[in-house]
Amino acid sequence: MTGLIVSNLSYAYGAKQALRDVSFDLPKGRFCALLGPNGAGKSTLFNLLTGLFTAPRGDITVAGINLGRQPRAALARMGVVFQQPTLDLDLSVRRNLLYFAALHGIAGPEAAARADAALAQLGMAERAGEKVRGLNGGHRRRMEIARALMHRPEVLLLDEPTVGLDAASRAAITAHVHALADAGLTVLWATHLTDEVQDSDRVILLHKGTVIADDTAAALRGAEALRDTFLRLTGGNAA
Amino acid sequence: MRWAIALAAILHREALRFVGQRGRFVAALVRPLVWLFVFAAGFRAALGLSITPPYQTYITYEVYIVPGLCGMILLFNGMQSSLSLVYDREMGSMRLLLTAPLPRWWLLFSKLLAGTLVSILQCAAFLAIAALWGIRAPMLGYVMVIPALLLSGLMLGALGLMLSSVIKQLENFAGVMNFVIFPMFFLSSALYPLWKMAEASPRLRDLCQLNPFTHAVELIRFALYGQVNGMAALWVTLALGLFSVAALWGYDPARGVQNRKA
Numbered sequence: 001m002t003g004l005i006v007s008n009l010s011y012a013y014g015a016k017q018a019l020r021d022v023s024f025d026l027p028k029g030r031f032c033a034l035l036g037p038n039g040a041g042k043s044t045l046f047n048l049l050t051g052l053f054t055a056p057r058g059d060i061t062v063a064g065i066n067l068g069r070q071p072r073a074a075l076a077r078m079g080v081v082f083q084q085p086t087l088d089l090d091l092s093v094r095r096n097l098l099y100f101a102a103l104h105g106i107a108g109p110e111a112a113a114r115a116d117a118a119l120a121q122l123g124m125a126e127r128a129g130e131k132v133r134g135l136n137g138g139h140r141r142r143m144e145i146a147r148a149l150m151h152r153p154e155v156l157l158l159d160e161p162t163v164g165l166d167a168a169s170r171a172a173i174t175a176h177v178h179a180l181a182d183a184g185l186t187v188l189w190a191t192h193l194t195d196e197v198q199d200s201d202r203v204i205l206l207h208k209g210t211v212i213a214d215d216t217a218a219a220l221r222g223a224e225a226l227r228d229t230f231l232r233l234t235g236g237n238a239a
Numbered sequence: 240m241r242w243a244i245a246l247a248a249i250l251h252r253e254a255l256r257f258v259g260q261r262g263r264f265v266a267a268l269v270r271p272l273v274w275l276f277v278f279a280a281g282f283r284a285a286l287g288l289s290i291t292p293p294y295q296t297y298i299t300y301e302v303y304i305v306p307g308l309c310g311m312i313l314l315f316n317g318m319q320s321s322l323s324l325v326y327d328r329e330m331g332s333m334r335l336l337l338t339a340p341l342p343r344w345w346l347l348f349s350k351l352l353a354g355t356l357v358s359i360l361q362c363a364a365f366l367a368i369a370a371l372w373g374i375r376a377p378m379l380g381y382v383m384v385i386p387a388l389l390l391s392g393l394m395l396g397a398l399g400l401m402l403s404s405v406i407k408q409l410e411n412f413a414g415v416m417n418f419v420i421f422p423m424f425f426l427s428s429a430l431y432p433l434w435k436m437a438e439a440s441p442r443l444r445d446l447c448q449l450n451p452f453t454h455a456v457e458l459i460r461f462a463l464y465g466q467v468n469g470m471a472a473l474w475v476t477l478a479l480g481l482f483s484v485a486a487l488w489g490y491d492p493a494r495g496v497q498n499r500k501a
Contacts, residue, residue: 050338054492076340086331088252090259095252102248103339105241 002064003028003186004049004155009058011044018044020209022058026188026202028154031181033197033217034190036206037234042190043083045206046159049188050080063154063186076104079148081158087132087140093119094128097147104151118146138169145177155186162196170196194227207234245341246349253353257360267316267361271308272368279304291432293464305369305376306460307429309362309384310452313392314423316361318415320354321399337490344487351400355392362388379465387462387472391455394475397482398451404489427453428460451478 003026011019019041026032036042047053049060051071060067060074067074087096097115101107106114119125122142132140141161148156158177162170174196181187189196197203197217205213205220212233213220221229257264283300290297336346366381376384402419426443427450428436437444447453454474461468 050334051492052334052337056493072340072342075338078338080334080338082331082334084331084334086335088256088332091252091255095255099248099252100335102244103336103341105244105340107244107247 002026002061003030004063004188005059005061006045006049007059007061009045009048009055009060011041011048011053011055018209019048019055022206022209022211024204024211024214026155026186028186029181029184030202031178031187031189031198031200032202032204034188034204034206035192035194035197035230036190037192040206040234041209042192042206043159044209046082046157046190049157050078051075076151077154079151079153079156081141081144081148081156081161083159083161083163085140086144089133090131092129093124093132093135093143096132096143097150100147101150106151114150118143118150122146136169137165138172141165141169141173142176145173149180149185153185155188156180158187158189160190160192162191162193194225194230197226205230205233242341242345245339245346246352249336249346249349250353250356253357257357264361264364267312268364268368270315271311271365274308274311275301275304275369275372275374288432288435291434293461293466293468301369301372302374303432304430305366305374306463307424307427307456309365309388309459309463310391310427310429310456311424312361312365313355313358313388313395313455314420314452316354316358317392317395317397318399318402318420320357321351321396321403322415343490343492347400347486347490351393351396354396355389358392358396359385359388376463377465380463383462383465383467384459387458390472390475390479391458394451394455394479394482397479397486400486401482401489404486423450423452426450427456429453429456451475454478 005025007023007025009019009022010017022041022045024032034042034045044053048055049067051067051074054068062074063077065074065077088099091099094115097118098111101111101114115128116125119128122139124139124143127135132143135143145156145158145161156177161177162173165173177187177189178198178201191197199216199218201217203213203215203217203220203226204211217226220226279301288298288300288303294302336350337343339346362384366376366384370376398419402415424430426447428447429452433444433447433453436447451474454471457468458471458475461471
């Protein structure tokens with residue numbers, strides 16, 4: 001059973017090459033950190049993985065389904081947490097969840113049940129009727145993650161999901177998503193923050209549009225801190 | 240079935256946002272009302288209008304300008320809702336929408352329809368206030384104007400969608416005002432009948448005749464008086480088709496509206 005396969009993916013904005021022959025293969029139930037400094041091509045890769053762009057060359061396979069050939073079937077198996085906030089601040093927590101469910105073809109009692117389950121899992125059942133505007137940043141992000149799982153995807157993509165959060169929220173969300181991977185979800189977590197990566201995680205290091213390393217964090221860093229490895233391999237322009 | 244669920248959800252969301260943002264509703268209503276009560280009231284003495292279809296009697300300038308102001312509501316809303324898609328504020332929700340497992344054209348159409356229905360509600364409120372002021376149309380007109388507003392609203396929304404996807408320079412609403420909304424509005428039959436334009440300059444009249452907004456306004460004007468302007472309907476439909484194809488081309492993922500974010 002495969003999680004996410006990317007093979008020979010290239011993309012250019014006009015003359016500017018953003019991704020060059022990117023390939024990796026994530027097995028099911030694995031937490032993988034897509035690590036790279038700003039401008040490494042992480043966002044471009046996310047746009048390609050979510051079908052917002054299509055690449056002229058290369059293939060993306062989500063849970064065994066080719067994104068290029070069957071985009072809708074592939075998208076249905078994918079949960080996405082975007083870097084930008086995607087919640088309607090003036091709608092209630094519950095309404096936001098139901099809207100998303102409907103976009104994925106889930107309505108009526110089934111949608112209500114899944115929204116309740118998502119809220120219960122977040123410990124936010126009593127805040128279902130509140131406007132999202134009243135939630136803090138950490139809660140909003142937790143909610144976006146729970147929402148991205150409502151249609152029971154097999155692969156979860158997160159694009160720098162901890163941007164703008166305080167340290168405690170950041171740690172809580174990182175731990176939460178690691179637990180999701182342990183439970184069988186394939187996770188691709190883009191970040192430039194090495195403290196979000198655990199030793200057992202797979203790390204794909206993206207630099208200037210190319211994969212320059214692909215291994216577990218432990219193997220990659222050896223005796224040094226992952227942060228130092230990261231800075232060394234990317235020429236120190238991450239700080 | 241999945242398609243219908245998504246459409247219903249997108250319409251519902253737009254309705255909830257509409258109800259939630261009363262300030263936006265009032266603001267959108269104030270603009271045409273200012274034109275009606277200030278501009279038109281001052282202008283009625285300056286402009287004599289002869290009897291032209293669909294009017295069967297002499298009319299005041301306020302009566303003439305009402306369909307054009309309905310068009311103005313559709314024009315502003317169409318631009319605003321479509322362009323808000325590409326501003327940062329709405330960028331996230333657009334991504335959420337476009338990654339739903341449905342055909343992109345259906346998602347964009349649903350969004351367009353939702354925006355247009357909100358515009359129609361605003362036109363209804365505007366027509367109701369105009370009626371209280373004494374500017375009334377026949378009962379049949381108020382029914383027939385609904386499909387006319389729908390078609391025109393979709394056309395103008397598709398234009399906004401097209402602009403949002405292909406034009407990168409219109410980064411703010413002021414640019415859109417200057418280069419799209421004002422020329423479209425003033426070079427149309429919204430404020431003056433075309434024969435009046437022709438008195439000033441036949442070339443100006445020709446320009447107005449090419450403007451799809453002119454045909455939207457005429458479609459609304461005739462419908463409001465219980466008549467169908469087939470020619471206008473045809474033009475508006477053609478423009479809708481053209482703008483829709485261009486918008487879909489612009490939103491093609493191989494090209495990518497977000498391509499600008501290089």
